[in-house]
Amino acid sequence: xxxxxxxxxxxxxxxFWNVQWIQESIYVTINVEDDTSGLDNYNWCTGLNCEPKNVxxxxxxxxxxxxxxxxxxxxxxxxxxxxxxxxxxxLKIDTT
Numbered sequence: 001x002x003x004x005x006x007x008x009x010x011x012x013x014x015x016f017w018n019v020q021w022i023q024e025s026i027y028v029t030i031n032v033e034d035d036t037s038g039l040d041n042y043n044w045c046t047g048l049n050c051e052p053k054n055v056x057x058x059x060x061x062x063x064x065x066x067x068x069x070x071x072x073x074x075x076x077x078x079x080x081x082x083x084x085x086x087x088x089x090x091l092k093i094d095t096t
Contacts, residue, residue: 026064026091028071030056037079044073052085068092 032042043052046064052074062071072087 026066026069026093028062028064028088028091030060030062030071030073032059032073032075032083034075034077037077037081040076040078042073042075042083044071046071048090064091066093 030042030044032039039057041055041057044054044056044060045052046062046066046069048068048070050070050072052072064071069091070087070089071091072085074085075083
């Protein structure tokens with residue numbers, strides 16, 4: 001099992017995730033923090049070069065079975081600010 005935490009910040013919010021490889025699955029937990037006005041929601045997606053459109057308001061755990069994918073997210077705070085789109089590096093499962 002391999003564990004990776006990645007973090008992206010701008011002046012408004014922090015988008016970060018934990019990634020675990022277990023057997024033939026990738027488990028990704030998306031977390032978003034905003035210390036000023038508070039998190040309103042965030043959008044996320046999976047796939048290479050995807051556009052975040054799935055809307056969430058709390059942490060999200062994903063079980064990915066794709067052999068090659070990315071997870072991307074963009075967050076919005078209650079003051080109307082947006083983070084930049086943050087993406088994981090390309091995640092690969094070795095199925096050989």
